Amino acid sequence: MCTRVRTWTDRPIIILSADSSEDRKVDALDNGADDYMTKPFGMRELDARLRVALRHHAADANTDHQTELTAGPLILDLVHYQATYHDQPLDLTPKEFDVLAYLARHVGKVCTRRMILENVWGPAYAGEQHYLKVYAYRIRKKLHDEAGRFLQNDPSVGYRLTVEASPTAG
Template structure:
């Protein structure tokens, strides 16, 4: 049974979500503050986390950052309506999706199914392939990246984006393509997400980030990985 952790201090909202998720066949755990959430994540096998940003003791962005230090559990962040900065920061930290409050429960259920399906696909497709382009090495099964033999820390989505591009060298992807393949089609209105992630990946793997040699830009179209 798929186990979902809801982290939100609005108890009425949590109660309603618990009921809806259990009706869909999910097992549900709950936490009303960030510290309790981290304890539950450490003690239990969690398949997906619904994480509010505004939390007592430790806010959702800090919780997301802590989770991504050693886990790739899918995270859907809940943000205040119109808080685009929080959305971008959450995605940069490795969140898989976001939903602004107030939201329709059916939409959240659809997002959950989409994220779980995408995560399963990402974990199975070409998972054993190792890409080597000096000085870069990407190990798909271990989800590890090294540059000149030194480990590089990437968020879950940074890894997914880099690995997708590297598996298909020379193929140009539009921002819309990348949003659909890595995040899901509902991100079509937020193309900045791709640019932010590409910039952050370049800062971590390129010798000179503003003169990239690995992840290249096709001006007016999108991005591609160098052919090798």
């Protein structure tokens, strides 16, 4: 359902569920959910998470009017969630796309793991560094960049997209 909703809106999606299985959570987050809460939960926590989601959405709406990002050979169509790398289409999950979009917005600069996790998964995931390692591995595999020349790891700090020529963000 999240995937279908994402085709027509970028509004925050928070899943409220009794199912607390990790697979279910990961699947929902990979397919476009911004947050996932399991029952039982307090109304104050729900209210706080709603405020955070709306705050992030408002910040994105005020600063991000781009429809396309370019980082060297990577082109991201932000409207249709489509990506190409060296003119070849990439089959990315929504979260993989979001990670690359975040890094493309800051091309050439090291983004800390915490920054990426908070901005892509949400503040509740700031400590889940293993998520990012798995996603970086998957993205590199899809980019055929196993050596990490394009998606670089800055040990103990974070990640960055590096382009040889003058980087552009379009």
